[in-house]
Amino acid sequence: MKIQEFSSLLEKVRESNPLVHNITNVVVTNFTANGLLAIGASPVMAYAHEEAADMAKIAGALVLNMGTLTEKEVKSMLIAGKSANQHGVPVIFDPVGVGATAYRTETAKRILEELDIAIIRGNAAEIANAAGQNSSIKGVDAVEAAGNTSELAESAAKELGAVTVITGKQDIVSDGRSIYAINNGHPLLTKVTGAGCLLTSIIGAFSAVEKDPVKAAVTSLVVYGSAAEIAAEKTGGKGPGTFQIEFLNSLYNLSAADVESYGSFEKMIG
Template identity: 55%
Template sequence: MNNQKIAEILNELRERKSLIHNITNEVVTNFTANGLLSLGAAPVMAHAKEEVEDMTSNAQALILNIGTLDENKVKSMVLAGKAANEKGIPVVFDPVGAGATPYRTKVARNMMDKIAVTVLRGNAAEISHMIGQQWEIRGVEAGETGGNKVDLAKNAAKQFNTTVVITGKEDVVSNGTSTYLVENGHEMLSKITGAGCLLSAVIGAFISTEKDLLTGTVAALATYGIAAERAMTRGGEKGPGSFQIEFLNQLNNINSEIIAKHLLVKEV
């Protein structure tokens, strides 16, 4: 993975101002929209069953996030997901809290049956519960790591026949055959709500312009992590409140020179 390629994808999504349709949770809606705008994409939030298919059809990526789920939202997600599949629009699925309750786990697994998900992104606990393992989860947060994240990502990618991202201190991306580790990021991201949810939307923005899913996904993770590192030396170190604001600034400011200096990606 080279920094030139990452910069190219970022420039293209900015030029194109990719429209990202989010059906997401009530906690992170505003932060996700602001994060996508800062990066250079165009967010839209819409979840009414009467309009989701039309909205998705006009978008360059669809993000499905079950953070605050209910039956209506789940129905809308399936409708939108099917519309995206028909039109060849990439779908990112964030199974927030899978494993925390049986309902969430069931909905998350059903989603993988009903929709062709392009990229599945979660913390290690969520992904483990999706494939029948039970790593510790507390609400929407992963507990202590319950095993090898590289193996977990590979297994999930094979089982679902898709690209899987597991985030945490290091991020793992696997399609079951090739696997990458992205070491950019900062633990302050775990002190603000929605860091994972916004990342899922950012992955959608990157794969809206890059058809090679491993490349697009790794590019998204590295860009996001480097923006967080930069935020921590420009005011974010004061605490989570300042960090959240400065992180948005750095998603806006990040460019090819900054990426070239800080990129930490390896194939494993």
């Protein structure tokens, strides 16, 4: 992969305006929709059992996020996910807070067993728990998982049969064979509720225009992290509220030259 390919994919998203079907949590819906619009995608949040399958089959990607779980939403996720699988639509899964409660862990396990997941994204603790490894988690917030993150991503990808994205100080992507490290981003992202959830949906937008899930994931992380760095530079020390607004502006205004200037990634293995 070359950095120029990432800027080309960004333009492809903007040109094709892919429909991204999100079944996400109530805390992040507005921010997710605005972030997808800013990057150039078309968001839809369709939760009703009566239309979840129909919406999923016409989408470019389906994003499932279990941040605020209810049994009704879980059923919608499964209905939409099975429809997406039948119609060749990539499914992106964000197992928010998995490991915090038995219900979350059981729900994540059910989704992973019943659906064909193309990409799973979470912090190290979430990915460890999703892959059957015990790791501490506080509510839906991360607690540092023990061990090597790249090794965790590789082993989880093999265990789960999905491209695995672990986000943190350094982001890692693995399909169980190759491993990529992405060094973009800014600490202020951790002070904005829904920043990780929006990233998962941005991965959905790039997955809608790129068949290689590893390339789609790495591109998303580079683009997202570059926009965050630019936003942080423009807002200085004003804080997360100002940063959040400028981050949306940066996603919207991000140019090919910005991606190629700020983008920082490396292939570690494979």
